[in-house]
Amino acid sequence: MKTQNMNRDWIATAATLSSALPYLQRYTDAIVVIKLGGHAMGSDAAMDSFARDVVLMQQVGVNPVVVHGGGPMINALLDKLAIKSDFVNGKRVTDAATVEVVEMVLSGLVNKRIVQAINRQGGRAVGLSGKDANLMICDQTDPALGFVGTPADMDTRLLRSLFEHDMIPVIAPLGAGRNGETFNVNGDTAAGAIAAALKADRLLLLTDVSGVKNAEGEVLTELKAAQIRQLTADGVIAGGMIPKTETALDAIDGGVRAVVILDGRAPNACLLELFTEHGAGSLIRPD
Numbered sequence: 535m536k537t538q539n540m541n542r543d544w545i546a547t548a549a550t551l552s553s554a555l556p557y558l559q560r561y562t563d564a565i566v567v568i569k570l571g572g573h574a575m576g577s578d579a580a581m582d583s584f585a586r587d588v589v590l591m592q593q594v595g596v597n598p599v600v601v602h603g604g605g606p607m608i609n610a611l612l613d614k615l616a617i618k619s620d621f622v623n624g625k626r627v628t629d630a631a632t633v634e635v636v637e638m639v640l641s642g643l644v645n646k647r648i649v650q651a652i653n654r655q656g657g658r659a660v661g662l663s664g665k666d667a668n669l670m671i672c673d674q675t676d677p678a679l680g681f682v683g684t685p686a687d688m689d690t691r692l693l694r695s696l697f698e699h700d701m702i703p704v705i706a707p708l709g710a711g712r713n714g715e716t717f718n719v720n721g722d723t724a725a726g727a728i729a730a731a732l733k734a735d736r737l738l739l740l741t742d743v744s745g746v747k748n749a750e751g752e753v754l755t756e757l758k759a760a761q762i763r764q765l766t767a768d769g770v771i772a773g774g775m776i777p778k779t780e781t782a783l784d785a786i787d788g789g790v791r792a793v794v795i796l797d798g799r800a801p802n803a804c805l806l807e808l809f810t811e812h813g814a815g816s817l818i819r820p821d
Contacts, residue, residue, distance in 0.1 A: 553810070553811070554809040554810065558594050558595070558809060561591075561594070561595065561596050561735065561808055561809075562594075562595035562596075563595060563596075563597065564595075564596055564597065564734075564735035564736070565596075565597045565599065565697075565729075565732050565733070565734040565735055566591065566596050566597070566598050566599070566734060566735060566736045566737075566738065566804075566808070567598075567599045567601060567725055567728055567729035567732065567734045567736070567737045567738070567790075568588070568598060568599065568600050568601070568725075568738045568740065568804060569601050569602070569603070569721060569722055569725035569737070569738065569739045569740060570584065570600055570601070570602045570603070570648070570740055570798065571602075571603045571605075571721065571740055571741060571742070571798060575602075575604075575644070575647070575648075580799070581647070581648070581651045582651055582654070582655070583801060583802070584651070584798075584804075585648070585651035585652045585654065585655045585657070586655045587802055587803075587804045587805050588600060588652055588655075588657065588702060588804070589652060589655040589656055589657040589702075590805065591804065591805070591808065592657060592700070592702060596808070597697045598702055599693065599702075599703050599705065599728065599729075599732070599734075600648060600652075600659075600702065600703070600704045600705065601705045601707060601721060601724055601725035601728055602640075602644055602645065602648055602704065602705070602706065602707070602721065603644075603707065603721035603722075604639050604640050604643075604644040604706075604721075605626075605721075607639050607643060607644055608626075608635065608636055608639045608640070611635055611638070611639055612632065612635055615635065617631055617632060617635060619632055622676075622678060622679060625675070625679055625682055625720065626679075626682070626718065627678070627679055627680055627682075628679065628680045628681040628682050628718045629680045629681070630680075630681070632680070632681075632718075633680070633681040633716055633717075633718055636708070636718045637663075637706075637708055637716055640663070640706035640707065640708060641661070641663045641706045641708060644706065645661040645662075645663070645704055645705075645706045646661055648661075648704045649661040649704050652702055652704065657702050658699075658700060658701045658702065659701070659702045659703075659704050660696060660701050660702070660703055660704065661704050661706070662692070662703055662704065662705050662706070663705065663706040663707075663708040664685070664705065664706070664707065664708050664709040664710065664719060664724060665708055665709065665710040665716065666692065667689060667691065667692040668687075668689045668710060669688065669689055669690070669692060669693070669705070669728075670685050670687075670688060670708075670709040670710070670719065670724065670727065670728070671685075671686055671687040671688075671689075671709065671710055671711075671712065672684055672685055672686055672709030672710065672711060672717040672719060673686045673711075673712070674711070674715075674717070681715060681716060681717050681718055682717060682718050682719070682720075683709045683711065683715075683717025683718065683719050684719075684723070685709060685719060685723065685724065685727035688727060688728070688730075688731035689731075690728070690731045690732050693728075693732065694732075705724070705728065707719040707720065707721045707723075707724035707725075709724070720777070722739060722777060722778060722781040723781060725737060725739070725781070726781040726782070726784050726785040726788070726790075727784075727788075729785050729788070729790045729793075730784070730785050730787075730788025730789055730790055731788070733789040733790070734785075734790050734791070735790075735791050735792075736790070736791065736792055736793070736794060736807075736808070737782070737785050737790050737792075737793045737794070738793075738794050738796065738804055738807060739778055739781065739782065739793065739794065739795045739796070740796060740797070740798025740803065740804075741778060741795060741796070741797060741798060742797065742798070742799060743775070743795075743797060744796070744797045744800075744815060745795050745796060745797070745814075745815040745816035746762070746765070746771060746775065746779065746795055746816040746818075747770075748765075748770060749768075749770050753815070753816060754816050755812075755813065755815075755816060755817065756816070756817045756819070757816060757817070757818050757819070758818075758819055758820070758821050759783055759786055759818065759819070759820055759821050760821050762779050762782065762783060762818060763783070766779065775795075778795055779795070779818070781793075782795065782818045783818075786818065786819070786820050791819075791820075792817055792818060792819045792820075793817075793818045794807050794813070794814070794815050794816065794817050794818070795815050795816045795818070796814045796815025796816070797814070797815065800814065803815070
């Protein structure tokens with residue numbers, strides 16, 4: 535009986551691989567930008583699973599780009615250093631002391647942890663921030679927020695060079711100012727700007743919810759941009775989902791073919807979205 539069960543498992547695995555063929559062909563040479571949130575990096579097992587998925591994506595011809603956050607890790611170090619941090623409309627007020635900690639955590643601790651995880655799975659990851667090679671030049675978002683930036687000028691030549699050498703960019707959401715400043719950039723905003731500059735095929739926003747929901751609490755698997763705007767106007771899209779959907783709309787306006795908001799805690803979420811018929815989360819397309 536055990537052998538029969540194993541055989542059934544093998545057959546199911548083979549059927550899954552076979553059914554994935556058209557999707558594997560569809561994404562050959564495609565650029566897929568993945569936003570990995572700080573909350574999705576909670577355990578080593580989850581990190582290893584994510585890294586394995588990214589390496590597999592590249593192995594079958596996708597050009598993945600990982601853009602990460604790190605809010606919980608930043609908060610932990612700020613508390614340890616007794617540096618007070620305030621928020622205005624959900625955005626961290628970033629003074630000179632805080633931006634040093636932000637850069638230390640994002641470009642150091644968090645970025646290198648992801649790079650090492652991908653490399654352990656056989657990939658060749660390179661850790662960067664938006665400051666490297668002037669990838670992301672920013673303007674100050676609001677003087678009241680201090681060193682918080684909005685991406686203004688993007689230069690993706692370094693990323694495209696890395697693709698040519700089969701390397702996986704892992705990018706911390708920090709930008710360079712026009713006068714030598716370092717700017718803290720919202721992770722979703724940075725991922726959207728990078729995806730738009732690359733004219734990416736997909737932007738995957740990994741969150742801690744299953745997707746965009748309707749008034750009845752059901753996940754909407756496919757939406758057009760106009761539907762997102764209507765759901766927001768009706769108050770159905772609210773709270774923390776608003777900046778996610780705004781990032782999606784901005785990315786689509788910038789030339790990204792589609793954006794997916796999905797639960798990054800679900801095993802193999804990226805693979806399910808790209809390489810299966812049913813996908814995962816909420817797919818947002820242009821009108």
